[in-house]
Amino acid sequence: MEIISALLSGFSIALQPVNLAYCFLGVLAGTLIGVLPGIGPVAGVAMLIPFSFGMNATTAMIMMAGIYYGAMYGGSTTSILVNLPGESSSVVTCLDGHALARQGRAGAALGMAAFASFIAGTLGVIGLMLLAKPVAELGLRFGPPETFALTFFALTLVTGLVGASPAKGIVAAAFGMLLGMVGPDPMSSQKRFTFGALHLADGLSFISVSVGLFAVAEVLESLERDQRIVLYQERVSNLLPTAKDWLDSRGALWRGTTVGFLVGVLPGAGATIASMLAYALERRVSRHPERFGHGAIEGVAAPEGANNAATAGALVPLLTLGIPGSGTTAVMLGALMIHGLRPGPLLFEQRPDFVWGVIASMYVGNVLLLILNLPLIGLWVRLLRIRPSMLIPLIMAFSVTGVFAVNNNVTEILVMLVFGVVGYAMRKGGFPAAPVVLALVLTPLMETALQQSLQMSHGSFAIFFTRPIAATLVIIGLASLALPALRGAARWLRPTTVSG
């Protein structure tokens, strides 16, 4: 009953004209970001943060969440029609989605992707609603050792889950930690790694770093690739999946939603991993695994459901513990801090208007997205005809303007460009970028919690192993680091040949 009345008050906030307008703007921008290959949700949210400067925190979060789950809806369109994922969580949708399009069933694939996104997105919000309060109550019992353990857990998990090489994941997270240490030490305020530069005295702006690492690096890579324009000229019709499609996909929808939500809740894992796991699971449980990759409709329903459910799941640790679980939620946390709001377990008691307003807006946003992605699909298909020669300079001008707006300083643009080169070099070296942003945002919190914990224990690290929650999280974190290291060491002991 308590949840229902809280949700109703949330709807009274979400349906206010200004919030409704920004929810629409968010899901529209998200769909656009999803449809267009290149700019993913991390860069998209970071680029659009300056839009939120004049808003209150609730409206800003409604818009950012809209961009996040909107991008999951839009990502499937490009995957299905032109076999080019709009963003990373739609990579597996290409396999069966594009195969269906080649068989003349693009409409059914797009329709199923939209319905799966809607169903899983809505169920994910219900999951968020039910799980958020108990997790927040658990979070109230957290002291500095548990906070340190949780941030450590999130960072170790993201290093293992992103990319093929755990060592490269660790490098990315450690690099992000060093970037997060630029500026004043949280306890003594001693300046670190500033090299006397006034601009670095308060630390690096996460907006400039994330737009550089994701948007500029992506643009440099697409310039290098000299992408030929992929135009989709055929008409898309019959968007409603058939009764057989629904029958084939009903299990995939449930499994995709469950896997997606649970993976989303886990700190460190995001929508991309959720969609890949859901697809792999679907193929494993299927009675006809040989159909996968050749146009199985459940191969569209499962990953598209999973990536939407994951976005709702990812908001659980963000809103209840103040710990982002992915690159995009890390950027959201940074943006909320600009708005003077620090998410955490007390948020439900101190700012119920914020929490329930955002949750209610996600129900509204999912309905808006269904409308945007079914009747208006033709509009998005036409968007795929925009030439990269127009799009790339526009994306860059937009990024530069957004980064300049952070504190009206050209130096921010130069910082963005430096990290654009760093991001490009990281891609060439096979290093993932998401752990960098996550570590950049988490490090100040992690270091404060570490120093406070050691003050409590008079300098003894045993405090992280004598408290049950902290010990569990630290041990799982250490194990997730140790396992790949042990596997690597075992491989090293075996004679191998390195092929070039």
Next chain:
Amino acid sequence: MSPVVIARVSGLVVAGLGVTACILARRLPAQTGFGLGPAFLPFWTGIVLAACGLWLCARPTADPEVSWPASRGFARATSGFILLLLYALALQPLGYLIGTAVFLVVGILLLEPVRRARALVVGIASAAFLFLIFRVWLRIPLPGGVLGW
């Protein structure tokens, strides 16, 4: 350069970064009145980076998903970056509207040199659109430059 050599070089760069972080951290106080000093976390993070760098150098793995550009592709990426850098540096003296319009027109022409008239129209119209959104609607102060607004 073969992918394995590149992997080794990137490992060395990472190790170098880790060692630099350790050296810089050693100049900071290890202990303060609050307890652990500001040197602790940077130093140990540097150690982790250096260790991982050496590991990557010793066991190079060529990422199959990473493609290395031909010299022409690399030249395109470099010219795009230089254009962005010039845009950033010219923003203050030229002003947002003129600077952005010039950047967009040159950027479009760089990618598609044949359609000059379209580049001009799209570049100027897009710059005006961005100006309306950021300066007029969102009231974000942008460099005025020669126009003064």
